[in-house]
């Protein structure tokens with residue numbers, strides 16, 4: 444008799460406990476209106492619209508007073524976890540620990556920034572398809588197209604030019620099995636040095652797949668990014 448292989452379910456996990464310091468708005472940037480609705484809602488709706496995704500978990504800080512107005516408690520397929528941490532990595536790790544016993548070790552977790560409103564069901568499908576059953580998982584990313592400079596000095600000057608060959612810009616979602624992601628983040632040495640989930644997996648000696656994403660899936664970080672995100676949202680998929 445051959446051993447039956449566990450068919451993974453796909454879950455979305457959205458860290459949404461940041462303060463948006465670089466946006467310098469009145470409140471956390473994930474609640475700013477982008478293209479007619481709160482930024483966070485765009486990504487949640489992309490996962491809800493994907494037939495491949497079993498459930499979406501949104502992680503906010505315990506003190507968050509805005510989430511109920513954006514994600515009503517009766518919204519199908521979505522659960523809010525109030526266990527955000529001091530860093531993005533802490534937020535994701537806290538949520539994974541809260542999900543122990545709810546998801547299986549072989550289930551796949553897609554971690555996606557609440558600050559990336561341009562995600563679409565087609566990009567979610569591209570990630571899932573591209574990673575396949577690769578045990579190291581994978582992430583959406585874009586090859587670097589510009590020439591890259593390493594700067595030096597308080598007033599920056601170009602010290603050297605770094606070859607862009609083989610350089611990619613990491614996007615999200617980043618997808619790994621629950622067991623692998625929990626192990627990777629749980630053993631990562633320094634939460635401040637881990638700016639994405641894939642880097643924790645790389646520290647285990649594994650090489651996640653890079654799946655070509657799309658510029659529309661930009662991270663809204665600075666005020667000018669809002670207009671760019673709105674341009675892509677208006678253009679549709």
Ligand SMILES: Nc1ccn([C@@H]2O[C@H](COP(=O)(O)OP(=O)(O)OP(=O)(O)O)[C@@H](O)[C@H]2O)c(=O)n1
Pocket residue numbers: 457458459460461462463464465466472473502527528529530531532534555556557558559662663664
């Ligand atoms: N302690 C934190 C920090 C960040 N995030 C989330 O991680 C994603 C990417 O982080 P980033 O764009 O840096 O958001 P902020 O941390 O809010 O922004 P800034 O770094 O400018 O303060 C966002 O969805 C953000 O809400 C989080 O859940 N918990």
Ligand SMILES: C[C@](O)(CO)[C@H](O)COP(=O)(O)O
Pocket residue numbers: 531556612613614615638639640662
């Ligand atoms: C996860 C990420 O969006 C991949 O590019 C990015 O690393 C988040 O970094 P931030 O400093 O939390 O914005």
